[in-house]
Amino acid sequence: MLLLLLLLLTCTTLYFFHDRNVRSKASYKLPPGPSPLPIIGNLHQLGKNPHHFSAILAKIHGPIMTLKLGQLTTIVISSAEMAKIVLQNYDQFLSNRTVPEAVRVHNHHVHSIAFMPITPLWRFLRKICNNQLFANKTIGATQDLRRKKVQELLGKIHQSSQIGEATLFVAGTDTITSTLEWAMTELLSNPNTMKRAKRELEETIGKGNQVEESDIARLPYLEAILKETFRLPPSVPFLIPRKADTDVEINGYTIPKGSQLLINVYAIGRDSNVWKNDTNLFSPERFLGLETHVKGRHFELIPFGAGRRICPALSYAMKILFLMLGSLLNCFDWKLENDSKAEDIDKKQEFGISLRKAKPLRAIPIKVNN
Numbered sequence: 227m228l229l230l231l232l233l234l235l236t237c238t239t240l241y242f243f244h245d246r247n248v249r250s251k252a253s254y255k256l257p258p259g260p261s262p263l264p265i266i267g268n269l270h271q272l273g274k275n276p277h278h279f280s281a282i283l284a285k286i287h288g289p290i291m292t293l294k295l296g297q298l299t300t301i302v303i304s305s306a307e308m309a310k311i312v313l314q315n316y317d318q319f320l321s322n323r324t325v326p327e328a329v330r331v332h333n334h335h336v337h338s339i340a341f342m343p344i345t346p347l348w349r350f351l352r353k354i355c356n357n358q359l360f361a362n363k364t365i366g367a368t369q370d371l372r373r374k375k376v377q378e379l380l381g382k383i384h385q386s387s388q389i390g391e392a393t394l395f396v397a398g399t400d401t402i403t404s405t406l407e408w409a410m411t412e413l414l415s416n417p418n419t420m421k422r423a424k425r426e427l428e429e430t431i432g433k434g435n436q437v438e439e440s441d442i443a444r445l446p447y448l449e450a451i452l453k454e455t456f457r458l459p460p461s462v463p464f465l466i467p468r469k470a471d472t473d474v475e476i477n478g479y480t481i482p483k484g485s486q487l488l489i490n491v492y493a494i495g496r497d498s499n500v501w502k503n504d505t506n507l508f509s510p511e512r513f514l515g516l517e518t519h520v521k522g523r524h525f526e527l528i529p530f531g532a533g534r535r536i537c538p539a540l541s542y543a544m545k546i547l548f549l550m551l552g553s554l555l556n557c558f559d560w561k562l563e564n565d566s567k568a569e570d571i572d573k574k575q576e577f578g579i580s581l582r583k584a585k586p587l588r589a590i591p592i593k594v595n596n
């Protein structure tokens with residue numbers, strides 16, 4: 227609900243500036259879209275899972291589509307090809323955010339830089355992120371810290387494994403936790419994938435050992451699992467909304483100045499022009515032997531966004547995910563609480579700025595001996 231709320235707030239705030247920002251020009255050709263109701267626009271159609279619904283709408287109206295969210299003209303991008311055009315060629319005109327100050331109070335950890343306009347302060351903070359916080363040197367120097375953190379986590383899980391407690395992922399709102407929770411959910415519902423992942427770990431680093439950062443490059447299947455988890459379902463389904471600072475012409479359509487731009491990575495992850503076979507199937511195998519990476523240059527897989535506003539924590543987040551998921555799999559066997567069956571896992575999503583499972587995964591760890 228968070229993002230919907232966010233969109234709503236954005237709508238009402240921008241309402242007053244609407245006429246100033248989005249000038250009506252006879253030469254405009256807005257991208258196609260469903261006809262809006264007066265005042266609430268298409269908000270009523272979006273429902274609880276707007277990314278699903280807008281993916282369905284995109285099948286009708288195409289990969290660049292106009293929705294009216296309240297009074298706010300919103301352009302939704304739903305294919306890899308269109309995302310590439312928008313984020314590669316027009317990034318510089320689309321790099322401010324629509325989200326107003328008032329929304330920053332929400333407790334998502336990325337907010338302050340994430341919603342700032344492009345200003346000297348934003349540049350300064352990004353520089354700190356790139357050169358200090360998430361610089362290669364820093365990430366290298368803090369390796370011990372991460373090793374300890376993962377160790378602590380494993381210790382805690384070990385304790386609860388002794389009392390047979392379902393411990394994992396009962397809470398947690400951030401993107402890393404939700405990615406881990408989705409990965410574990412998919413693995414528990416796909417026993418063959420789980421087996422293959424555990425086999426790779428066992429053969430590469432030895433059963434029961436914690437994953438080290440130097441192991442990462444030798445774990446292609448684990449990497450494929452993380453990518454597949456990002457493809458289906460991505461943890462930040464609409465990326466973070468952007469705003470058009472000027473009219474931008476794309477394929478004969480106008481993204482008008484002042485409008486909001488959403489990149490529906492949920493739909494892009496299911497874009498059948500790029501993803502072959504059953505796009506709804508969780509199958510890490512589809513990534514094996516492909517060059518596709520998540521660093522913002524392969525637009526069919528952009529869980530961290532792309533361009534100027536790309537997530538500055540990308541490589542740090544990937545490292546943590548490798549260490550945690552790999553160690554969880556290599557140090558424990560997992561089964562579902564109450565001996566539930568894999569088919570019973572409830573994969574419903576709860577919509578927020580990041581997608582969380584509506585029902586937390588409850589899985590029981592069993593220590594493996596090395």
Ligand code: HEM
Nearest residue numbers: 336339340401402462465529530531532535536537539543
């Ligand atoms: C799995 C983990 C994560 C995912 C999937 C993720 C995803 C994203 C996405 C999609 C964006 C917007 C990109 C765009 O507009 O093109 C973003 C921005 C951002 N992320 Fe992340 N993120 C993750 C973890 C983190 C972590 C751990 C931190 C900080 C410790 C972080 C800090 C930020 C910041 C500061 C921004 C705003 C950048 C800007 O607007 O200039 N992210 N992230």
Ligand SMILES: *[C@@H]1O[C@H](CO)[C@@H](O)[C@H](O)[C@H]1NC(C)=O
Nearest residue numbers: 318319321322343344345471
């Ligand atoms: C973004 O917003 C800032 C501050 O309002 C403005 O100076 C800048 O020109 C805007 N656009 C871009 C593309 O930076």
Ligand SMILES: *[C@@H]1O[C@H](CO)[C@@H](O)[C@H](O)[C@H]1NC(C)=O
Nearest residue numbers: 361362363365366442443541
């Ligand atoms: C940072 O490290 C990665 C490998 O860990 C390497 O591929 C990349 O080129 C490095 N970046 C810089 C700027 O040194």
Ligand SMILES: *[C@@H]1O[C@H](CO)[C@@H](O)[C@H](O)[C@H]1NC(C)=O
Nearest residue numbers: 501502503504509511512513
């Ligand atoms: C698609 O599925 C078929 C059979 O299920 C398999 O042989 C093939 O390798 C798959 N292709 C890709 C790109 O995953």
Ligand SMILES: *[C@@H]1O[C@H](CO)[C@@H](O)[C@H](O)[C@H]1NC(C)=O
Nearest residue numbers: 562563564565566587588589
């Ligand atoms: C397992 O059983 C307990 C007690 O009956 C219940 O509270 C819990 O919700 C069950 N968990 C799952 C995942 O069904």
